[in-house]
Amino acid sequence: MKVLVVGSGGREHALAWKIAKSEIVDEVFCTPGNPGMDAIGPCFDVEPTDLHKMQELVLQLSPDLIVIGPEAPLAAGLSDALRARGFDVFGPSEKAAQLESSKGFSKDMMKQFEIPTAAYGRFTDLTEALDFLETMEAPYVIKADGLAAGKGVVICDTLEEAENEVEAMMTGKFGDASTEIVIEEFMDGEEASIFVLTDGDGAIYLPPAQDHKRVGDGDTGLNTGGMGSYAPAPVVTPRIMELVQTLIVEPLLSGMAEQGMPYQGVLYVGIMVTASGPKVVEFNARFGDPECQVLMAGLPGDIVPALLICATGGLVHGHREVAEMMGINAFQPAACVVMATEGYPESYAKGSIIAGVEAADAIENVTVFHAGTDKDGDGKLIAVGGRVLGVTATGPDLRAAVDRAYRGVEAINWPQGFNRTDIGWRALK
DSSP states (O other): EEEEEEOOOOHHHHHHHHHEEEETTTEEEEEOHHHEEEEETOOOOOOOHHHHHHHHHHHHOOOOOOEEEHHHHHHHTTTHHHHHHTOOSSSSSSSTHOOOOOOHHEEEEEEEEEEEOOOOEEOOOHHHHHHHTSSSSSSSEEEEESSTOOOEEEEEHHHHHHHHHHHHIIITGGGGGGEEEEEOOOOOOOOEEEEEEEEEOOOOOOOBEEEEEEEEEETEEOOOOOOOEEEOOTTHHHHHHHHHIIIIHHHHHHHHTTOOOOOOOEEEEEEETTEEEEEEEEESSOHHHHHHHHHHOOOOOOOOOHHHHHHSSSSHHHHHHHHHHHHHOOOOOOEEEEEEETTTTSSOOOOOOOHHHHHHTTTTTTTEESSEEEEEETTTTEEEESSEEEEEOOOOSHHHHHHHHHHHHHHHHHHHHHHSTTHHHHHHH
């Protein structure tokens, strides 16, 4: 079969890499792709949110399965447009993807389905938002309602900081994404990521993961799109996973279906493990990045049957079979270290040359996933983004996986790059 992977980041490179290993896959296409994905199969330079050109490309390629990686094309309705053309698509509808594309919609769904989460208010009026802040206690959690490339959540320690942030967001800090905002109570605990493959009815739970959002060691500094990840995350005990299933995922899936927007694809449940149990921080409509990298590396089996059955239906009856095909019970501990351009997540230069990726890839159980990379006129690998590489490794235990990942980092020669040195510290401490 032929599979088209939509996207160009480390998450999509990991998906394409894993899909290409399937015995039932003959060819993998990518759009727009990156240099790492280009080594797997042909890449086509089409913008995923351009629905017209995407439909033209899909009609030309005629893939048997389309896997949509990033959130922006989902929010734009790409899955709906391609399904209407008769194609099997792994990814939720535009309506269902509102769980990520609108923080307010997502919080309202949680309230309606009685899913544990933080108390909140949603606002389009600045005065009302500032008045609501007065009723809250520090720290304050301020969220842009729409998509803001993983940077739309700010935690403020003082009321003055929160007031300034609310005003900045509502006057254009994130453009249209923050014309509406959500203000939440702060939840104390440890965050983790749960990924659920679903056709809207049945569900398969992947091993829990944890990412590192802060730019600096010890979880210090500014928030980023993610500086590294590992799985499994020990903070998510079997009891916590059971509660996530019964209190969060099952009510959400049944409620979405009842409202005429069944959720198909991967559901990303960001949870806070609190003293009173797991509470939802956010829902996302796609795999996390860099969590996807460790999940794809750690799963020993074939994910394609699971992706396909989620796209076409019947997971309830095929649940056990596809879970066994993926090898969830034989998951290998995995870690990913993100290498980013100096200056990220603020301003950074583009065009620096990266060497040694092949040497890192040659290390046993190490795979380098490309994100913000390109080739210059001489064919040399260059950095064109903030988060650029995801050096990922597996091992018999998490310590071995982390050590291997850092061996891969050491093999890469990129003076303009930097990385955290403590990935996995919560689990390893």
